Amino acid sequence: MTNIVINNREVKAHEGETLIETARRCGFSIPSLCYSGHAKHQSSCMVCAVRNGKTGQIIPSCTTLPTEGMEIDTESNEVISSRTLSLELLLSDHRADCEAPCRTACPGNMDVARMNRLYDQGRYEEALHLLRDTLVIPATLCYICNAPCEKICRRGDVSASVSIREIKKALVAKTDLNKIPKPPGNGKRIAVKGSDPMALSAAYHLRKQGYEVHVFEPAGEILLPHIAQPERAPAELLALEINVMKQMGVEFILLQEPEPEAYHRVITPQTKTKQPAKLSLEGRYLAQGQDSKPFNSTYSRFSDSEKKALAGDTETMTNKSGCLYCDCDAKTSCLLRQYASEYGIRSSRYTKTLTQEALRRQAVSATMYFEQAKCIKCGLCVYNSVNGFTFRDRGFVMQVVLPEENASHISEELCELCPTGALYRRE
Ligand code: SF4
Ligand code: SF4
Ligand code: SF4
Ligand code: FES
Structure with a gap:
């Protein structure tokens, strides 16, 4: 046993443990990217930095062994700044989108790339659920939204933008899928006043949570009195989409106001925006609470060589939707994104380098891919594969x-070690 002090608390380090292991076992939180438990590793990322109080040095906790009397600080401003700097440097050489631009441009935060993937795989029902969970009356909203998603679509840089609205309409047109089973009730009744997209979305999500929901529309018509150009919303589509809500059990009561004493809650949705998709998002927040906004890596336009490479990529360019699937397959599991969010990074302060090509995907097996532009060169895949991944060149260009001939030596478990979305299994 070795006695050390972490953040002014005396703790005992076990034989052979590194500082990060002692600290984590004792409940201190330290991030790490190039270290992963018992896997072979060498320190390189420096996000596990801590400060040695005796020497004043910032040291990597994943390779440093505790010594008697050591005083370690894991949370001072100096330590936090050092880790932030390391994360920003890694992100400056990261040419990738966490979320696809079509999603960040969508005022409703619609996960278009995921919808397109499901659509291309013929998983229409899942695609439609995803769509409706975001844009409560999706086909109707397509007619009244100006589609910033299509204007920003990266595919437009290579050939033509993905027809996102047409895909949504095609999904809604699969009428046999426009049936949502009635969610079980929780015995509580909620009144929602008005029927703009925010009110409809709140009603939809509250019904999904089990509330009995009554929508009161004193103006007598659903949605239309609340939108700028009601003639843009086709009547038969709106009727179809409202019918889905009715099948779920949402009741629409026209030309009346609720009697407050008959309800557990009376909700009058109010917000500043008038944008229909944004209203749908606000309605979901009203029912479910607001999501936190994670860090989002992104880059500007494709370079000429990226365009050329993508135009020749038959696998990507021939799917039904035409989508490049710009979002990252690891967007919910990536540690780099998680730490960047935790350390409050909005974007790297350092200019992006252009050493990598975005969306260049190397197939490792039928289901596993490697994307160099998301690799932070931590080396975990190199040290933990035999005749597999390897380093090329040295220094900044490393x-x-x-190598193609090594792909057959790679096991899918290696994906679990990769701290980013560079090495992943596709759904
Ligand atoms: S690897 Fe992580 S940080 Fe990079 S694009 Fe994917 S989720 Fe975002
Ligand atoms: S190619 Fe697909 S994921 Fe990329 S911006 Fe266009 S619709 Fe979105
Ligand atoms: S592919 Fe993943 S595990 Fe391998 S070096 Fe890059 S980031 Fe690390
Ligand atoms: S240097 Fe310690 S986790 Fe990377």
Whole structure:
């Protein structure tokens, strides 16, 4: 046993433990990217930095062994700044989108890339649920939204933008899927006043949570009195989409106001925006609470060589939707994104380098891919594969590569070690 002090607390380090292991076992939180439990590793990322109080040095906790009397600080401003700097440097050489631009441009935060993937795989029912969970009356909203998603679509840089609205309409047109089973009730009744997209979305999500929901529309017509150009919303589509809500059990009561004493809650949705998709998002927030906004890596337009490479990529360019699937397959599991969010990084302060090509995906097996532009060169895949991944070149231009002839030596478990979305299994 070795006695050390972490953040002014005396703790005992076990034989052979590194500082990060002692600290984590004792409940201190330290991030790490190039270290992963018992896997072979060498320190490189420096996000596990801590400060040695005796020497004043910032040291990597993943490779440093505790010594008797050591005083370690894991949370001072100096330590936090050092980790933030390391994360920003990694992100400056990261040419990738966490979320696709079509999603960040969508005022409703619609996960278009995921919808397109489901659509291309023929998983229409899942695609439609995703769509409706975001844009409560999706086909109608397509007619009254100006589609910033299509204007920003990266595919437009290579050939033509994905027809996102047409895909949504095609999904809603699969009428046999426009049936949502009635969610079980929780015995509580809620009144929602008005029927703009925010009110409809709140009603939809509250019904999904089990509330009995009554929508009161004193103006006598659903949605239309609340939108700028009601003639843009086709009547038969609106009727179809409202019918889905009715099948779920939402009741529409026209030309009346609720009697407050008959309800557990009376909701009058109010917000500043008039944008229909944004209203739908606000309605979901009203029912479910607001999501926190994570860090989002992104880059500007494709370079000429990226365009050329993508135009020749038959696998990507021939799917039904035409989508490049710009979002990252690891967007919910990536540690780099998680730490960047935790350390409050909005974007790297350092100019992006252009050493990598975005969306260049190397197939490792039928279901596993490697994307160099998301690789932070931590080396975990190199040290933990035999005749597999390897380093190429040195210094700033150093890259991790997988020679084609080595691909058959790679097991899918290696994906679990990769701290980013560089090495992943596709759904
Ligand atoms: S690897 Fe992580 S940080 Fe990079 S694009 Fe994917 S989720 Fe975002
Ligand atoms: S190619 Fe697909 S994921 Fe990329 S911006 Fe266009 S619709 Fe979105
Ligand atoms: S691909 Fe390998 S070197 Fe790159 S981030 Fe993933 S594990 Fe690290
Ligand atoms: S240097 Fe310690 S986790 Fe990367």
